[in-house]
Amino acid sequence: MKPPEFDYIVATDCDTALAALARAGGEAKILAGGQSLMPMLNFRLLHPSILVDINRIPGLGFIEETPDSIRIGALTRHFQLETSSLIAQHFPVLSCAVGHVGHLAIRNRGTIGGSLSHADPAAELPMMAVLLDATLRIVSAAGSRTVAARDFFLDAMTVDLIGTELLTEIVLPKLPAQTGWGFEEIVRRHGDFALAGAAALLDVGAGNVVRRAALALCGVATLPVRVEAAEARLIGQPLDSTLIRSAAAAAWLVEPVSDIHAGAEYRRHLAQVLSARALTDAARRAGVDVPSVV
Numbered sequence: 001m002k003p004p005e006f007d008y009i010v011a012t013d014c015d016t017a018l019a020a021l022a023r024a025g026g027e028a029k030i031l032a033g034g035q036s037l038m039p040m041l042n043f044r045l046l047h048p049s050i051l052v053d054i055n056r057i058p059g060l061g062f063i064e065e066t067p068d069s070i071r072i073g074a075l076t077r078h079f080q081l082e083t084s085s086l087i088a089q090h091f092p093v094l095s096c097a098v099g100h101v102g103h104l105a106i107r108n109r110g111t112i113g114g115s116l117s118h119a120d121p122a123a124e125l126p127m128m129a130v131l132l133d134a135t136l137r138i139v140s141a142a143g144s145r146t147v148a149a150r151d152f153f154l155d156a157m158t159v160d161l162i163g164t165e166l167l168t169e170i171v172l173p174k175l176p177a178q179t180g181w182g183f184e185e186i187v188r189r190h191g192d193f194a195l196a197g198a199a200a201l202l203d204v205g206a207g208n209v210v211r212r213a214a215l216a217l218c219g220v221a222t223l224p225v226r227v228e229a230a231e232a233r234l235i236g237q238p239l240d241s242t243l244i245r246s247a248a249a250a251a252w253l254v255e256p257v258s259d260i261h262a263g264a265e266y267r268r269h270l271a272q273v274l275s276a277r278a279l280t281d282a283a284r285r286a287g288v289d290v291p292s293v294v
């Protein structure tokens with residue numbers, strides 16, 4: 001199908017983009033990589049009055065290190081994240097996860113800002129933002145604000161952004177050295193959206209006691225989730241396969257939806273199995289030799 005008619009503006013700086021968004025009074029759509037927006041326009045699921053193309057705004061695509069964080073510009077392409085040595089050094093779980101987004105052609109164009117704003121419940125990057133306690137910087141003609149990723153995702157394809165706002169930056173706080181990580185997902189075919197995915201971080205101290213744990217899931221709810229009950233079971237306990245099995249079982253609490261790709265019960269099963277596998281990999285990468293539990 002062809003998209004409905006719309007006006008089109010190429011913004012070459014943020015002020016121009018924000019002014020166009022304000023003028024359209026919420027009826028505009030921002031065009032970043034176009035990998036989700038264009039299909040939605042072609043299916044006529046959206047009818048914006050104008051597209052504000054942000055691809056020519058300099059300074060929106062970057063990966064920079066500060067003493068305690070990595071800052072990522074919203075226009076950073078998936079492929080840039082995948083091949084960044086800074087990301088590989090500080091967030092190998094993110095390097096791994098972004099390599100599972102669609103196919104290379106999609107990763108060449110798609111952006112982190114577009115993926116987070118689009119908020120597909122099965123998408124990898126929203127799960128990463130929640131796992132890594134990202135903070136998002138949002139600007140509009142009226143000013144700027146920051147929001148924690150865990151508060152940004154409200155429902156399927158619904159985020160804390162209004163039509164006059166632009167997501168400009170994602171800030172990831174650095175992790176303790178030696179943090180172990182795991183990433184697992186199930187897809188029907190290479191490049192498909194995941195039926196379900198899990199990602200884990202474990203920081204382990206003396207006696208293999210877990211100092212810090214994070215477990216996030218995608219595809220098993222209408223938004224990416226942190227499994228706080230699992231994290232609570234892990235923290236302060238010596239890490240072994242029994243503890244991992246018990247923590248992963250907490251993923252049973254998720255409330256998946258059934259769709260044409262998979263039923264809710266199967267997704268709930270995947271949530272537990274993938275959690276166990278991701279936690280096992282995270283334990284091993286943190287230096288704790290645990291046997292596989294599933």
Ligand SMILES: Cc1cc2nc3c(=O)[nH]c(=O)nc-3n(C[C@H](O)[C@H](O)[C@H](O)COP(=O)(O)OP(=O)(O)OC[C@H]3O[C@@H](n4cnc5c(N)ncnc54)[C@H](O)[C@@H]3O)c2cc1C
Pocket residue numbers: 029030031032033034035036037038039074075100101102103106109110111112113114115117118120122123124125161165166167168191192193194
């Ligand atoms: C065949 C195919 C397979 C795919 N497989 C996967 C997959 O496995 N996993 C996955 O995660 N994704 C997948 N995707 C989606 C892909 O990751 C997209 O790149 C991503 O969802 C959107 O990023 P984009 O830059 O293309 O955004 P766009 O399509 O340009 O925009 C998406 C939405 O976000 C808004 N937006 C964009 N940038 C901003 C911003 N800076 N501030 C505010 N709003 C903004 C737009 O207005 C629009 O509503 C797939 C896409 C295709 C076509």
